[in-house]
Amino acid sequence: MFRRSGDSMSIVPASMLEPAAPRRAFSARDSLSWLFPFRLVLVSTLILLFSIPSVVPSLGFDGDPTIARNLLSIQGALVLASGLLVPLRWPDAESQVALAVFVDILSYTLLMHISGGVGTGLGLLPAIAVITGALLTEGRLALLFASMATLAVIAEQLYTQTTGAHLDATSSAQAGLLGLTYFSVALLAHVLSQRVRETELLAAQRKTRIADLAKLNEHVVQSLDIGLIVIDDDQRVLLLNDAARDLVGNPRGDAGMLLSSLAPALADWVRERLAEGSGQSKILTIGDRELLPSLQPPGDTDAGSVVLYLRDNREVTRQAQEMKLASLGRLTASIAHNIRNPLSSVNHAAQLMAESYALDAEERHLLAVIQRNAQRIDETVTSVLALSRHDRAEPQTLELRDWLEEFCTEYCDSNRIDRTHLCLRATSGPLQVSVDPRQLGQTMRNLCDNAFKHGSKGATTASIEIAAQRHPKSGQVVVDVIDDGPGIPKAMARQVFEPFFTAANHGTGLGLYAARELARANGITLHYVDSEQRGARFRLSFPDLCPRAPEERRP
Numbered sequence: 048m049f050r051r052s053g054d055s056m057s058i059v060p061a062s063m064l065e066p067a068a069p070r071r072a073f074s075a076r077d078s079l080s081w082l083f084p085f086r087l088v089l090v091s092t093l094i095l096l097f098s099i100p101s102v103v104p105s106l107g108f109d110g111d112p113t114i115a116r117n118l119l120s121i122q123g124a125l126v127l128a129s130g131l132l133v134p135l136r137w138p139d140a141e142s143q144v145a146l147a148v149f150v151d152i153l154s155y156t157l158l159m160h161i162s163g164g165v166g167t168g169l170g171l172l173p174a175i176a177v178i179t180g181a182l183l184t185e186g187r188l189a190l191l192f193a194s195m196a197t198l199a200v201i202a203e204q205l206y207t208q209t210t211g212a213h214l215d216a217t218s219s220a221q222a223g224l225l226g227l228t229y230f231s232v233a234l235l236a237h238v239l240s241q242r243v244r245e246t247e248l249l250a251a252q253r254k255t256r257i258a259d260l261a262k263l264n265e266h267v268v269q270s271l272d273i274g275l276i277v278i279d280d281d282q283r284v285l286l287l288n289d290a291a292r293d294l295v296g297n298p299r300g301d302a303g304m305l306l307s308s309l310a311p312a313l314a315d316w317v318r319e320r321l322a323e324g325s326g327q328s329k330i331l332t333i334g335d336r337e338l339l340p341s342l343q344p345p346g347d348t349d350a351g352s353v354v355l356y357l358r359d360n361r362e363v364t365r366q367a368q369e370m371k372l373a374s375l376g377r378l379t380a381s382i383a384h385n386i387r388n389p390l391s392s393v394n395h396a397a398q399l400m401a402e403s404y405a406l407d408a409e410e411r412h413l414l415a416v417i418q419r420n421a422q423r424i425d426e427t428v429t430s431v432l433a434l435s436r437h438d439r440a441e442p443q444t445l446e447l448r449d450w451l452e453e454f455c456t457e458y459c460d461s462n463r464i465d466r467t468h469l470c471l472r473a474t475s476g477p478l479q480v481s482v483d484p485r486q487l488g489q490t491m492r493n494l495c496d497n498a499f500k501h502g503s504k505g506a507t508t509a510s511i512e513i514a515a516q517r518h519p520k521s522g523q524v525v526v527d528v529i530d531d532g533p534g535i536p537k538a539m540a541r542q543v544f545e546p547f548f549t550a551a552n553h554g555t556g557l558g559l560y561a562a563r564e565l566a567r568a569n570g571i572t573l574h575y576v577d578s579e580q581r582g583a584r585f586r587l588s589f590p591d592l593c594p595r596a597p598e599e600r601r602p
Contacts, residue, residue: 079140082147082183083130089175090123093158110161118161122154141184148180148192156199164207165200165221173199177229178236185244186237193233197226274338274357282306282314285352294357296334316340317355330360337361364545371546386428393421440483440568444592447478447515447524454491455513462499468508469495473515478524480589486565490573493562494528494585502530502582517591524589531582540575559585 096102097115129147132138138146155172162169173196181189204222268275274291278284284302287309292300295310307314312331320342331338337360342353397418400406406414451471459466495511502509514527535543542548544563549556566573572588 079133079143082144082179083126083133085179086126086147086151087123087130090119090126094119094123110163114161115158118154118158122150125150125154141188144180144183145188145191148176148188149195151176151179152192152196152199156196156203159200160203160207165204165218165225170200170221170225171228173225174229174232178232181233181236182240182243184240186240189233189237189240190230193226193229196229200225200229274355276306276309276313276355276357277352278306278317278355279352282317284309291355291357294333294336294338294359296336313338313340313355313357317342317353321353339363387425390421390425393417394425397421440486442481442483442569444479444481445484445487447480447526447589448473450484450487451491451513451515451526454488458492458495464499464508468510470510470512471515472512474517476517478515478517479592480524481592482569482571482589486569487571490562490565490571490587491528493558493565497558497562498528498530498532498583498585502532518588521588523591526587526589527576527584528587529582529584534578534581534583535575537577540577543575544573 094116097112097119100112103112126147129143129150132143152173155169155176158172159165159167159169177189177192177196180192200222204218207218268286269288271288272290274294275286275288276284276291277286282305284300284304284306286302287300292298295313297309300309305314306317310333312333316329316331329340331340339358339360341356341358343356397414400414401411401418451473455466455469455471458464459469491513498511499509502511510531512527512529514529516525517523518525544559545556546560547556548560563573566587570590574586574588576584576586578584
């Protein structure tokens with residue numbers, strides 16, 4: 048499988064761009080490993096057959112079986128000797144094959160001679176040697192082996208005619224037919240070896256391409272942002288990617304384990320869906336994740352397995368919101384001029400009307416409604432434009448305690464709030480962070496504005512506490528903005544960061560969303576902390592530049 052190497056984009060293997068290197072149908076080791084046992088079995092079988100008196104006549108043998116057994120024993124000894132040369136690799140493999148074939152042709156020709164000449168059925172034994180040699184040398188020496196066998200048969204026939212032994216009128220014709228047979232089987236073996244070689248080359252190329260496609264497939268699967276889990280009919284995991292491990296909160300999850308061990312809630316959902324025969328999605332809460340799973344069978348070829356797709360519901364919602372805001376931002380940017388000009392005229396006209404002494408109370412109330420809603424429209428346009436074009440973060444190293452002290456003083460002065468209503472509590476020790484101070488200031492202003500707006504009790508100004516410390520377990524620098532208001536109901540806690548969500552009848556509903564986006568741009572995590580104490584608590588968790596030693600942290 049592909050290994051994931053950082054952020055490398057080279058996902059196409061080089062072997063898919065270049066043809067696979069040709070491979071010989073029979074390697075040198077393959078040739079010798081096949082030839083030695085084949086020859087040994089053949090010689091042993093012949094010795095056994097010539098040792099049974101009742102079988103010898105059926106072989107067409109017309110001589111002394113003892114001589115035949117002695118000849119075959121010598122050949123067997125040579126076969127065993129050739130086996131000793133295999134691990135020595137001397138001479139080379141092709142020479143060993145050729146030498147073995149020549150020895151076999153000579154032995155079988157002598158066996159044919161002592162049996163009565165070419166008229167016996169033993170004349171086909173050299174053909175076996177020719178076929179074996181032609182296949183193992185891929186046809187390169189096929190004609191040479193056929194020529195050697197033919198010359199051996201003709202020499203045997205000439206010797207027989209010269210000495211006057213076994214004279215037969217048809218023996219010369221039979222010798223010629225045997226020679227023709229040797230050449231025929233040699234050519235057939237040559238063609239067969241070529242076909243075998245081409246087939247093996249094709250199989251090797253396809254195997255290489257399939258392996259490369261499997262690597263590419265694994266790389267793509269592991270690179271997916273969507274969690275992917277494949278399970279069999281016993282709910283045993285066959286495949287899962289890194290995104291799935293992250294979403295189910297089990298980094299050690301691997302193929303082979305049961306789905307119930309990987310994610311029990313997901314296993315229960317799968318059983319429920321399979322029982323209903325439906326792959327309908329449902330939001331599952333696993334750890335601190337909200338998952339949106341779906342399932343479908345991969346196809347008819349493996350109907351017993353099921354593919355699970357896992358999506359982070361919050362991420363899906365966030366992407367949908369960003370798309371909505373991006374579209375709204377482009378729309379607002381294109382029509383901002385056409386909105387603000389008439390809006391400025393409305394505001395100006397309302398201000399002029401407010402200076403008139405002829406208005407009664409009812410008219411002044413209606414005028415206030417006009418001014419308030421005109422201001423709300425202007426705030427909405429300004430907020431959306433700011434979200435659509437916020438600048439990239441330019442982080443600086445800050446001592447957070449000193450920066451928060453300056454922020455609290457500036458915020459109180461700018462909003463004419465008594466300093467007693469904004470309390471700063473910071474622990475001792477270094478609290479250094481790397482952030483964009485301008486964007487951090489906007490985030491803190493949004494949080495404080497939200498706290499003063501929703502934490503106030505009637506005409507009484509809310510009291511806000513800003514607490515900066517290191518988290519006792521993680522050691523991260525965290526800043527909590529806490530008010531003493533009624534808090535946020537649990538049913539609404541997950542929606543407070545959604546754009547345009549507000550529980551009041553005024554405001555744009557973009558303050559907390561903008562705060563979270565600005566925090567995220569600086570690597571800061573902003574979330575709502577559900578506390579049993581009165582009031583609302585929003586926490587900023589900073590990437591830590593100066594972590595404490597492990598022994599300084601509480602377990």
